[in-house]
Amino acid sequence: xxxxxxxxxxxxxxxxxxxxxxxxxxxxxxxxxxxxxxxxxxxxxxxxxxxxxxxxxxxxxxx
Ligand code: SF4
Numbered sequence: 001x002x003x004x005x006x007x008x009x010x011x012x013x014x015x016x017x018x019x020x021x022x023x024x025x026x027x028x029x030x031x032x033x034x035x036x037x038x039x040x041x042x043x044x045x046x047x048x049x050x051x052x053x054x055x056x057x058x059x060x061x062x063x
Pocket of ligand 1: 006011013017054058059
């Protein structure tokens with residue numbers, strides 16, 4: 001499995017990651033990002049890389 005980390009101090013909860021990988025990230029009722037899992041299947045590596053690149057504040061990382 002690939003570990004996924006979020007720097008919640010950087011995240012501004014714009015929801016980009018939640019739109020791309022809704023089973024991993026979601027914007028909660030209070031408008032804050034929730035990380036639903038800390039690992040993704042290796043078969044989703046390309047998907048994860050896209051999310052990392054698309055986060056406008058660089059808050060998502062592997063490992
Ligand atoms: S894309 Fe980045 S800034 Fe936007 S909600 Fe996800 S982690 Fe936060």
